[in-house]
Amino acid sequence: MPLYDSASSSAGSSSGSSSSSSSSKPPPPSQQQNIDGLLAGAGYKVRSSELQQVAQRLERLETAMGSSPADFSQLASDAILYNPSDLAFLVDSLLSEFAQPPTCSSEFIAGPVNNQKAVNNAWATAELHTPQAQQNITSEQQSLNHQLTVVTAVEEDSGIRLVHMLMTCAECVQRGDFPLATSLIDDMQGLLARVNTVCGIGKVAGHFIDALSRRIYRGIGGGSVDGGASTFENEILYHHFYEACPYLKFAHFTTNQAILEAFDGHDCVHVVDFNLMHGLQWPALIQALALRPGGPPLLRLTGIGPPSPDGRDSLREIGIRLAELARSVNVRFAFRGVAASRLEDVKPWMLQVNPKEAVAVNSIMQLHRLLGSDPTRKPPIETVLSWIQHLNPKILTVVEQEANHNQPEFLDRFTEALYYYSTMFDSLEACTGQPEKALAEIYIQREIVNVVSCEGSARAERHEPLAKWRRRLSGAGFRPLPLGSNAFKQASMLLTLFSAEGYSVEEDEGCLTLGWHSRPLIAASAWQAVREARSRVTWAG
Amino acid sequence: MVVPLNTWVLISNFKLAYNLLRRPDGTFNRHLAEFLDRKVPANAIPVDGVFSFDVLIDRGTSLLSRIYRPATAEEPLPNVAELEKPVTDEVVPVVIFFHGGSFAHSSANSAIYDTLCRRLVGLCKAVVVSVNYRRAPENRYPCAYDDGWTALKWVNSRPWLQSKKDSKVHIYLAGDSSGGNIVHHVALRAMESGIDVLGNILLNPMFGGQERTESEERLDGKYFVTLRDRDWYWRAYLPEGENRDHHACNPFGPNGRSLEGIRFPKSLVVVAGLDLIQDWQLAYVEGLKKAGQEVKLLYMEQATIGFYLLPNNNHFHTIMDEISKFVASDC
Numbered sequence: 001m002p003l004y005d006s007a008s009s010s011a012g013s014s015s016g017s018s019s020s021s022s023s024s025k026p027p028p029p030s031q032q033q034n035i036d037g038l039l040a041g042a043g044y045k046v047r048s049s050e051l052q053q054v055a056q057r058l059e060r061l062e063t064a065m066g067s068s069p070a071d072f073s074q075l076a077s078d079a080i081l082y083n084p085s086d087l088a089f090l091v092d093s094l095l096s097e098f099a100q101p102p103t104c105s106s107e108f109i110a111g112p113v114n115n116q117k118a119v120n121n122a123w124a125t126a127e128l129h130t131p132q133a134q135q136n137i138t139s140e141q142q143s144l145n146h147q148l149t150v151v152t153a154v155e156e157d158s159g160i161r162l163v164h165m166l167m168t169c170a171e172c173v174q175r176g177d178f179p180l181a182t183s184l185i186d187d188m189q190g191l192l193a194r195v196n197t198v199c200g201i202g203k204v205a206g207h208f209i210d211a212l213s214r215r216i217y218r219g220i221g222g223g224s225v226d227g228g229a230s231t232f233e234n235e236i237l238y239h240h241f242y243e244a245c246p247y248l249k250f251a252h253f254t255t256n257q258a259i260l261e262a263f264d265g266h267d268c269v270h271v272v273d274f275n276l277m278h279g280l281q282w283p284a285l286i287q288a289l290a291l292r293p294g295g296p297p298l299l300r301l302t303g304i305g306p307p308s309p310d311g312r313d314s315l316r317e318i319g320i321r322l323a324e325l326a327r328s329v330n331v332r333f334a335f336r337g338v339a340a341s342r343l344e345d346v347k348p349w350m351l352q353v354n355p356k357e358a359v360a361v362n363s364i365m366q367l368h369r370l371l372g373s374d375p376t377r378k379p380p381i382e383t384v385l386s387w388i389q390h391l392n393p394k395i396l397t398v399v400e401q402e403a404n405h406n407q408p409e410f411l412d413r414f415t416e417a418l419y420y421y422s423t424m425f426d427s428l429e430a431c432t433g434q435p436e437k438a439l440a441e442i443y444i445q446r447e448i449v450n451v452v453s454c455e456g457s458a459r460a461e462r463h464e465p466l467a468k469w470r471r472r473l474s475g476a477g478f479r480p481l482p483l484g485s486n487a488f489k490q491a492s493m494l495l496t497l498f499s500a501e502g503y504s505v506e507e508d509e510g511c512l513t514l515g516w517h518s519r520p521l522i523a524a525s526a527w528q529a530v531r532e533a534r535s536r537v538t539w540a541g
Numbered sequence: 542m543v544v545p546l547n548t549w550v551l552i553s554n555f556k557l558a559y560n561l562l563r564r565p566d567g568t569f570n571r572h573l574a575e576f577l578d579r580k581v582p583a584n585a586i587p588v589d590g591v592f593s594f595d596v597l598i599d600r601g602t603s604l605l606s607r608i609y610r611p612a613t614a615e616e617p618l619p620n621v622a623e624l625e626k627p628v629t630d631e632v633v634p635v636v637i638f639f640h641g642g643s644f645a646h647s648s649a650n651s652a653i654y655d656t657l658c659r660r661l662v663g664l665c666k667a668v669v670v671s672v673n674y675r676r677a678p679e680n681r682y683p684c685a686y687d688d689g690w691t692a693l694k695w696v697n698s699r700p701w702l703q704s705k706k707d708s709k710v711h712i713y714l715a716g717d718s719s720g721g722n723i724v725h726h727v728a729l730r731a732m733e734s735g736i737d738v739l740g741n742i743l744l745n746p747m748f749g750g751q752e753r754t755e756s757e758e759r760l761d762g763k764y765f766v767t768l769r770d771r772d773w774y775w776r777a778y779l780p781e782g783e784n785r786d787h788h789a790c791n792p793f794g795p796n797g798r799s800l801e802g803i804r805f806p807k808s809l810v811v812v813a814g815l816d817l818i819q820d821w822q823l824a825y826v827e828g829l830k831k832a833g834q835e836v837k838l839l840y841m842e843q844a845t846i847g848f849y850l851l852p853n854n855n856h857f858h859t860i861m862d863e864i865s866k867f868v869a870s871d872c
Contacts, residue, residue, distance in 0.1 A: 036547050038851045043579020043652035044551070051546050058553045065560060076561035076570055084577045087554060094557075160625075489572040502603050507576045517605055518595050518650050518673075520582065 039087075045509075046087045057091045064098050082482040083510040159201040162191055163418070166208055170414040178216055185213055204422040207445050208414075211452035218453070231306045231314070237443040238277050244440035245428050246499045247522045250491055250514040251364050252281040254524040255397035257487045259360045260288050262395035262526075266358035269297045272351055272393075274343060274366040276303030279318040281364070283325055290329035298332045302351050307339040315339060344370055344380035348387045359393040367469070368400055371462040373455075385476040389529045395481060396527040400469060402513055402520045405451045406462040417451045420521065427516035430500035466511055466523040478527040482510030544845055545853045551653075552847045556765045559646060563773050569645055569678050579652040585624065587612035591659045594624045595650075598695045602675065604688050606695075607649045609662045609669040627701040634667040634711050634739070634868045635702050637692055639674065639727075641718025643747060643774040644685060649673035653850050660852075661715070664861055665868040670696055674723065678777035682789050685719070685778075689727035697736050713740045713868055714806070717849065719778075721746025721810075725792060725825075728806055739871050741808040742864055745816055745846055746825065749775055750791040751784050754820035764815040764845045771818065791821070793828030800832035807835035809867045811849075811860050814842035839863055 036048050046054055065072055079097045084090050165188050172181035188209050195202035242248040263269045269289075273281070282301060289296040301322065308314045315337030326333030340346045343366055353359055370381035388396060403420045407413050424444060428437060450461040464472075470480070491505045491512060506513045506520060513520035544552075558577050562570045583593040590612050598604045613629070638661065640647050640654040647654060649671040658669045674688035693712070696702060702710045714724040721743035731738045749771060761768045772785075779787050788796045808829055812822045829836040841848065844856040851857070 038853060039547050039551060041652065041656050042551055042850065043581065044554070046547075046550065051550060055546060055550050055553070058550065058557060061557060062553070065557075072560050073562070073564045073570065076573055081573075081576070085579060087550070091554075091557075485573055485576045488576040492572045492575065505575070506580055517597055517603070518580075518582070518607075 043085060044087050045085050050088050054088050054091055057088075057095055061091060061095055061098065064095070079485075081485040084507065085509045158191055158195045159205075162188060162195065162201060162205045165191070166205060166212070166418065167411075167415065169212055170411050173212065173215060174410045181212070181216055185209060185216065201422065204418070204425045207421070207448050208418060208452065210445075211449045214449060215453035231308060235277055235314075237439055237446070239280070240436040240439035241443040242280055244436040245431055246495060246503060247514060248280070248364070249494070249498075250505070251399040251522060251524055252284065253494060254483060254487055254491055254512055255362055255364070255399060255526070256281065256285045256288065257490065258397055258481065258483055258526040259285060259362065259395060260292075262360060262481070263289070263297065263358055266394070267297045268300075268354065268357040270300040270302065270353060270357045270359045272302045272304070272353075272359065272361045274304050274361070274363040276305040276315060276318060276337070279303065279322050281362070282322055286322065286326050286331055286333070287329060290331050296329075296331040298334075299326065300334045300336070300357065302336045302338060304338045304340060304343065304346055306341050313337070342369075342380075344384060346384075348391060351391075353391060359391060361388050361391070361393045361396045363397065364399045365401060367398060368406070368462045368464060369460045371406055371464065372457055373459075374457065381472070382476070385473070385478075389477045392529045392531065394528070396473075396478065396529075397524070398469065398473070398527065399522060399524045400466070401463040402465055402515070402523040403463040404465050404468075406464050414452060417448060419519075421448050423516050423519050424521055427500075427502065427521070430502050430516075466508065466513070466520075466525065469523075469525070473525075473527055477530050479530050480510050481526040481528050483507075483512050483524065483526055488512055544848070545851070548847070548851050548853060551851065552765050552845070555646075555847075559770070562646075563770065567678060567773070567776060569777065571679065574646065578647065580648065580650045581652045581655045582650070583607055589659070589663075591662045593655070593659070598672075599688075599691050602688065602691075604675075604691060605649065605673040606692055607655070607658070607671045607673070609658050609671070611662055611666065611668075625699075625701045628668065628704065630666075630704070631706045632704045632711060632871070633702070634665050634713055634871070635696055636661055636665060636667045636669045636713045636715050636742075636868070637689075637696055637727075638669055638671045639685075639689060639714075639716030639720030639723040640671060641716065641720045641745075641747075642676070643771075644677040644719040644722075644778040645774060646676070657717075657850065660861070661864070664865045665713075667713070667868060668702060677774070681777070681781075682779055682787075683726075685723050686726045686730070686789075689714075689723045690730050693727055693731060693736060693738075709737070711871065712736075712738050713742065714738055715742035715744070715864075716746070717744035718846075719747045719774075720744075722748060722789070726789065732803055732805055738806040740867055741806045742867065743808065743810045743822075743825075744849055744860070745811060745813050746822055747774075747818070748790060748792070748821040748825050749785045749818060750794050750821060750824075751786045756820040757817050760815065760817035760819075764817070766817055766846060768817065793824060797828070800829065800834055803832075805829070805832075805834045807837075807867075809837050809839065809863060811839045811841065811863075813844035813846055813848060813856075814840060815845045837863075837867070 034048050036046050036051060039046050075094075075097060079094070081090060081093060165184055169181050169184040169188070172178070172184065188205070192202065192206055192209065195205070197203055197206050238248075259271065271282075271285070273279075286299065289299060301319070303315055303319065305315050316335075319335030319337055323333050323335055336352065338346060338350050367381065367384075370379070370384055372380055401420075404416050405413050405420070407416070421444065425441070428440060428444070431437065447461050450459060451463075454460075474480075485507075488505060488507055491514070495503050495505060495514075502517050504515055504518060506515065508520070508523070511523055511525040513523045515521045562574050562577075564570065583595045585592050585594055591609055592612055593607055593609045595605055595607050598606050608624075610624075638654075638658055640649060640651065642651075649655075650673070654671060658671045661667065661669050670692065672689060672692040674692075675684040677685075693714075696712060697710050699710065704711050714728055716722075716724045724741050724743055725746070728738050728741050753768070757768055757771075760766075775785050775790055779785070779790060785791060786794045786796055788794070788798065791797060810822065810826050812819050812826075816822070823838075823840075826836055826838045839860055841856040841859070844854075848854055848856045849860060
């Protein structure tokens with residue numbers, strides 16, 4: 001029975017969108033596309049003109065539900081849902097799911113079914129968030145908690161003072177008042193001695209004081225910590241960061257899932273990895289492809305990485321190891337290494353893409369390095385996105401730090417970084433008993449130093465938030481490929497089993513983020529090139 | 542007897558989603574629930590004069606709360622260090638808010654509750670603390686109440702939340718649906734432990750009992766809610782083997798306790814006339830009255846559940862006014 005009054009629905013569309021505190025902003029997107037403002041405030045994007053239709057479909061769904069309620073939760077277990085903010089789409093997919101028998105192939109039940117089954121069976125009996133898990137604090141952690149509560153009274157004050165001083169110091173640096181800044185550095189070093197630097201604010205403050213010192217004493221052109229470090233060192237640190245906390249595992253896992261789905265039905269597939277490192281991401285994909293119903297495709301992997309200074313060909317060595325793995329699971333495999341010290345030096349012809357193959361371009365924390373600031377040149381990001389677009393890959397997977405570390409004002413970047421990295425360090429602390437933690441911390445510390453003490457081409461860590469990447473990628477001719485409930489569920493389950501309590505996966509309009517206690521720290525998204533009716537594929541450069 | 546179209550779409554969508562999540566065997570599809578829930582991050586930049594930030598209140602249980610504060614004219618953009626700056630007015634109400642969701646759904650960072658809490662800041666000129674309590678069925682009674690109690694103690698002990706007038710924290714408890722139920726039980730604990738709560742605000746609070754009441758039978762399945770789903774949520778929250786006359790569910794029932802002679806906070810109880818559990822909510826009000834406690838009932842005849850989520854109906858504006866007066870009366 002319809003309870004709704006459609007006449008009063010118009011009351012919703014223009015009111016309720018919140019205004020921001022700055023005056024010179026364009027009208028909020030909800031007004032631009034005639035999206036119901038009140039529902040937007042609740043997290044749903046529905047056009048006012050579509051409200052009636054959505055309502056009718058909800059009614060139909062309810063009727064269908066009424067006749068077989070037990071099927072409904074089964075439906076939930078089997079169906080893969082995408083982008084819940086888009087209510088019209090969600091309701092439609094549920095309707096078609098429910099209206100068709102499960103064996104019918106529907107684009108909503110996409111994915112590597114076999115692989116999924118194996119994964120699901122392994123975890124079928126795992127309990128989420130069992131009460132035991134929640135109280136499963138080791139005695140080490142308990143005593144640390146006790147220590148923390150005892151020290152809190154004194155430390156809270158010192159901690160807050162440290163933060164105040166850090167902000168003041170950063171402000172001095174921005175204004176160019178270096179004498180005051182250096183005296184603040186001295187004061188802060190003194191205060192640090194009285195604060196617990198093993199964990200909490202003391203630990204991250206120490207790194208920020210260090211980064212500010214570098215900026216003041218060495219200047220911004222001096223270069224990043226990376227400057228002297230070898231490729232080898234970077235790879236070791238990366239590997240430890242991979243092991244110690246779930247961020248990179250989440251990145252690999254989520255993007256592999258999306259790539260697997262994109263490759264469905266293709267016999268020749270080609271993955272282009274923008275940063276091969278130790279190739280940690282690929283064994284899982286190779287194994288998943290091996291288990292594909294109908295057999296694995298021919299897999300080509302092109303790994304991009306910096307050249308090895310000592311005459312070794314580390315890219316090739318990794319390729320050989322991956323080839324051995326592929327052979328052991330009967331996946332036809334070919335590897336090509338592309339040595340380049342900067343991603344912008346890579347040209348599409350180096351990748352030797354075959355027009356018949358399905359291509360996946362995979363970028364884990366690389367795109368932000370292309371946002372460099374030379375005003376005389378075209379930004380490298382535009383060049384690179386343009387050739388990716390022309391390549392017309394089946395999928396472009398992008399993982400980026402969820403932070404706003406590329407703002408023009410130094411103080412804004414500093415503040416944001418303080419927030420971001422203290423959250424990240426906090427999350428690392430919770431992963432007890434990991435020997436990799438110390439080196440993982442150095443990995444993170446290098447990022448901090450780069451964000452805080454470098455400028456110009458030396459500042460490679462130009463993280464931008466998901467919202468900005470969305471605009472950039474849409475503007476460069478890509479459309480989003482939503483990551484679905486299946487990937488979300490598997491990521492959540494992985495976290496529950498292998499990580500500390502406190503990490504959370506969230507769905508954000510088709511993208512997935514991993515964060516610590518409700519603050520997202522890393523975001524994964526997938527994209528496809530929009531093909532215009534008239535354009536033909538041309539090879540750039 | 543109509544609701545606006547967008548409200549209907551919103552609540553029907555919840556109903557549909559919730560049906561997907563409850564399994565007949567009593568388990569809950571938590572992953573899908575988290576996937577579907579629309580969440581918003583905290584925002585230290587003021588929007589419409591309100592900014593928010595998240596605080597970890599208890600590490601052991603990962604108990605997070607989201608704090609909402611009014612932005613002052615002098616400090617339009619608070620920085621990291623100033624989020625917990627002391628409140629400056631003579632009297633600042635602090636509203637501890639417990640979101641709804643029948644003990645199983647939603648979070649403090651759910652979009653609908655973030656919006657509601659932001660409204661409460663301006664309405665009550667208050668600091669709002671929204672508690673992300675542990676949910677059923679993974680965490681049964683009394684986890685939600687324990688978390689509420691932890692949050693209450695935390696709020697009461699923050700120097701920066703003390704009103705200048707008497708260096709005390711002026712605390713109100715508020716909640717909708719299961720949150721309303723939590724308000725009652727946390728207030729009870731507060732009274733037993735000597736922490737002062739100035740008032741309770743219960744919006745469509747979730748109560749029940751073993752018997753079937755007239756409103757339950759009359760309204761079953763008519764306005765988004767069924768008896769069957771109510772039963773499911775109680776089975777998920779109450780200790781195994783207990784029935785709905787457990788005092789958590791039925792505080793003035795056969796296993797309830799009398800509040801006679803106890804210094805209980807004054808209560809504002811909002812009941813929607815199209816809510817099938819209204820008989821239990823009205824019984825709650827009666828129970829308070831019989832015990833000599835101060836209670837004001839707002840019975841919104843034509844309202845359905847969730848009417849307070851979108852500001853597009855008269856009931857919404859009526860109760861917002863009343864809430865504002867309820868909190869202001871102590872200033």
